[in-house]
Amino acid sequence: MADRTTTRPSGNFGSAIVNALLLYGINIWPGWQVLPFLTADMARVLDLINASLIAGIIVNLVCVVIRARALLALGNIVVMGFGVAALLRLWEVFPFDFGDGWSGWPVVVRVLLVLGIVGSVIGAVVEVVNLFRALAGFEPKPR
Numbered sequence: 001m002a003d004r005t006t007t008r009p010s011g012n013f014g015s016a017i018v019n020a021l022l023l024y025g026i027n028i029w030p031g032w033q034v035l036p037f038l039t040a041d042m043a044r045v046l047d048l049i050n051a052s053l054i055a056g057i058i059v060n061l062v063c064v065v066i067r068a069r070a071l072l073a074l075g076n077i078v079v080m081g082f083g084v085a086a087l088l089r090l091w092e093v094f095p096f097d098f099g100d101g102w103s104g105w106p107v108v109v110r111v112l113l114v115l116g117i118v119g120s121v122i123g124a125v126v127e128v129v130n131l132f133r134a135l136a137g138f139e140p141k142p143r
Contacts, residue, residue: 052082
């Protein structure tokens with residue numbers, strides 16, 4: 001069964017629901033503006049965050065219907081690409097203001113952004129390997 005994904009359709013559907021809820025929560029209610037540590041510059045990052053969430057919704061819903069490991073791997077690569085772009089934009093714009101709170105928050109956020117970028121790049125490499133394995137007909141290792 002080399003053409004089957006390693007996730008269940010319910011997992012893909014659940015991921016799509018979570019992404020849709022995040023999209024709704026960030027853009028409509030309650031909106032990102034309610035978070036006191038985000039500045040108006042967040043609007044400069046929102047397009048890439050939304051694109052990443054929308055791509056995740058689309059990929060997961062397609063993978064509910066079409067259960068192909070190669071398709072899932074390709075979709076994950078696309079989603080991670082949008083995610084890395086959003087993280088890089090967050091790094092560049094840095095729409096955070098922690099006020100008079102602990103002075104270490106900016107460093108903590110930068111470290112988390114770097115971890116997210118590095119983790120996404122590693123994940124993308126893994127998905128490229130999974131894509132080639134699926135196209136070659138090799139069964140992915142059980143998880």
